[in-house]
Amino acid sequence: MTKMAPGGFTERMTDEMAMQVLARSPFSLVLSDPHQPDMPIVFINEAFTAATGYAEEDCLGQNCRFLQGPKTDQAAVRKIRAALEAGVETTVDILNYRKDGAPFWNRLLLAPVHGPDGNIEFFSGVQKVLTPEEVRKSDGLRVSELQHRVKNHLSMVVSLLRMHGRGADKAVSDSLATVSRRVNGLALLYDQLTYRDGEHEDAVVLGDYLGRIADSIGELTGRTDLALKLTADRFIVPLATAVPLGLIYSEIVTNAMQHAFDDAASGTLTTTVAEKPDGGFVISVADDGRGMPPGTHWPQDSNLGGTLVLQMCQTLDADLKVAGATRGTTVTLTLPAAAREMH
Template identity: 45%
Template sequence: MEDIAGPPTENGASIAVQIVLSAPFPMVLTDPRLEDNPIVFVNRAFEKATGYSAAQAIGRNCRFLQSAKTDPKTVQRIRDGIAKGEEVSADILNCREDGSPFWNRLLIAPLRNEQGEVQYFFGVQKVLGEPPEAEADEKLNFMLREIQHRVKNHLMMVVGLIRLHSREDVPAEAFEKLARRVETLQLLYEELNASGGENRDAVALGGYLSRIVNSLSELGGGGSLLVDLDIDSFTVPLEVAVNCGLIISEATTNAMQHAFVGREAGHIRLSVHENNAGDMRVELADDGVGMPKDAEWPNNSSLGGRIIQQLAKSMDGTLRMASGPRGSVVTLRIPRIKRD
């Protein structure tokens, strides 16, 4: 499994790898098709939490983290879940590389291929500062489960692209697009982690989208793009935030790639508003050269175009682009939604 666990190559693949490696929550990937279901991938957060380097962990079953005081019933429950190919969660007493014990909240889920066969098991972890009884269990469980759910749907693509790159030449653009989608999930994790938790299923949409736009403009614009914000303060359910984040990520990247050709600088304006009826309007405008006359966005012939169209449709929303010589405006409208 060196094509997964080995050092990133110096091309688009390294971007995807680096983002997953630097995710703020510990991540583990194991391969049940190999003898004893060994670890094939860990990220830097895992190394920091356990004290074990990737080189020390890869190739070993996760049981090496257990100690003599680890509850055998908990271990058996985890084994049974893996044997059945089911999701399983547990608070387990583990040991770091230096021998010091720590409580670990572990969520494990199978990653399946199109035929439904388990290819990997994906685990996210949370190091508990105190024994589980002293933690804010409900909020913590919610955050971990949501992040696991979002990330696992993209992780298989990450692994697949890295493996594919080891065999053939894959355009760097494919890795960069994937990396952006994974990064929107990392920003969402940080947004949830920083929230007060009054409503565990609520995300401040304007703040989340502005972080995405600012992050992408700094990454792709080299400081030459200025971002203006016009944002109402309101929250939306987590699922809506995820969908809007992915759509705005695609729209921002499209603007950076096409709007400012031949120019050294430009402006992007993000507007996020809610009217009295509860309808939402999200706009991303640029002062660029506009799209070519024969260009279409979103383009249904591309995977990215189909994805964001489906995301908008899932919210009963509409997605439009207006383009001219003074720039382009992408408008996402979403009718009133129920907010629990």
């Protein structure tokens, strides 16, 4: 468990389990407190230590500038400072230095984290160490896409942790595993939002995107015995739709893979994506598993996962229906034409 600086993060979010989730999350994360002098670091996770070589005792209470070095571009530093002063998110590629002095290119996704009252509580920095190939291609990076990812995904992380707090009646280990899986799911969405040739710079081809998510979940769950089928009309959706929609879809697919089939049973999971005449679209996910038990009303009677699905459906103004039978379950998600509008 990563320690907290005195008077910092734990005074406003004291759920130890939530801190464990962030500590173990797969992306490098640092939080700084703008309410303290010089905006010190109050939280780092294990991935940050792995990326930079700095341990918690090196970082807590210090400003993030210790990562800078003799060849750090001051224009990038000024861009970070301006975003902090304005309270807005930004993305910047900056040359940083590990504890051992080795330089590395860091893609920093900086964003404010707002509290329930709308005020900024912390600034978060999600960091990605760039490969030489990624550095060479950095001029073509879609900054607007990364800003969308930071804003939406970090908001979802905060939302997940708050929902977890309302489900404290569950066993601690089970709850931690459940929330950790969903934080891993957010990292998966980062990976699958990567730009592909032929896609709009601020959108994804929906069928391709869902296919990538389903394949990744199959690998994560180890269900290589399940056949994944996809039939999709080809159209794009904006990132503002793709992020929550991808989270809903990952919940549906993961739920089916974990509960619709016996451990030793093979089966088929079929996804259909179809446009509607009015410009909306329908996503159908059908399995040929054992069906839901009588009296089950997913997602209403599910805790964290169901709450998340219902919240994201409300965000998208989407209609969700679940039809179960003695063999198989079909989940149908209908979205309006507005979900495809680019802003």
